[in-house]
Amino acid sequence: MANSSTTKTKPAEPLVQAAPITFMSVLAPAIAWLIPGAGHLIQKRWGRGVLLMISIIAMFLLGLAMEGRIYKPNGGDILDMLGFVGNVGGGGLYILTRAFDWGHGAIAHATADYGTKFLIVAGLLNFIAVADAYHIAIGKKQ
Amino acid sequence: MTIQLSHFSSAVLFAVFASVVFGITQRNEPREMVRYGLYCFAMFTGGVIVAGWVMWLIRR
Numbered sequence: 001m002a003n004s005s006t007t008k009t010k011p012a013e014p015l016v017q018a019a020p021i022t023f024m025s026v027l028a029p030a031i032a033w034l035i036p037g038a039g040h041l042i043q044k045r046w047g048r049g050v051l052l053m054i055s056i057i058a059m060f061l062l063g064l065a066m067e068g069r070i071y072k073p074n075g076g077d078i079l080d081m082l083g084f085v086g087n088v089g090g091g092g093l094y095i096l097t098r099a100f101d102w103g104h105g106a107i108a109h110a111t112a113d114y115g116t117k118f119l120i121v122a123g124l125l126n127f128i129a130v131a132d133a134y135h136i137a138i139g140k141k142q
Numbered sequence: 143m144t145i146q147l148s149h150f151s152s153a154v155l156f157a158v159f160a161s162v163v164f165g166i167t168q169r170n171e172p173r174e175m176v177r178y179g180l181y182c183f184a185m186f187t188g189g190v191i192v193a194g195w196v197m198w199l200i201r202r
Contacts, residue, residue, distance in 0.1 A: 048166045051162055051166060052162070052163060052166060052167075054162075055158075055159040055162040055163050056159070056163065058159060059155075059156075059159040062145070062155060065143055065144055065145045066144070066145060066146070066147065066152075067144055109146060110149070111146050111147055111148075111149075111152060114147070114149075114152045114156075117156075118152075118156065121156070121160065122159075125159070125160060125163040128163060128164075128167045129163060129166075129167060131167070132166070132167040141170055142170060
């Protein structure tokens with residue numbers, strides 16, 4: 001009589017294992033959001049970190065210099081809320097801007113609208129940099 | 143301090159910064175990062191120029 005236990009199949013192991021939560025996998029995205037490029041710098045990706053920092057901060061500052069508008073959380077309009085989500089990606093830059101009450105925006109000239117877009121896109125690019133810092137921290141990317 | 147850039151210089155600066163971030167984050171090897179960054183920059187600025195000509199043609 002055959003042993004029935006030998007015929008049982010093992011449950012299939014998941015193909016994709018969840019990334020382990022490490023100190024760096026939490027710290028890197030958090031600090032990357034707060035200071036653009038810093039998530040790469042603390043993982044010793046010096047060149048990438050500096051380039052990301054320069055690009056994102058320069059874009060955000062140019063947006064402010066072009067008299068772009070910073071969105072607030074209680075905008076009311078759906079497009080204002082989306083703008084707020086983009087702005088929040090700036091992290092520490094957004095916090096500083098709100099603290100100093102910058103970014104009221106001007107409607108006197110067309111490039112002020114470009115400034116608003118610069119501010120939003122700088123935040124969105126920082127979200128991508130945050131995700132990249134996380135992928136480096138969990139070893140998915142070198 | 144405020145600055146007023148032209149439409150084209152705004153678009154080029156946008157392309158530079160976005161391309162740097164795309165290049166670094168979307169590729170794994172440094173050489174591929176540079177290539178992809180340059181590709182994105184060319185697409186951004188090329189798109190701006192093409193869109194400009196399309197608008198010029200529509201206006202005619």
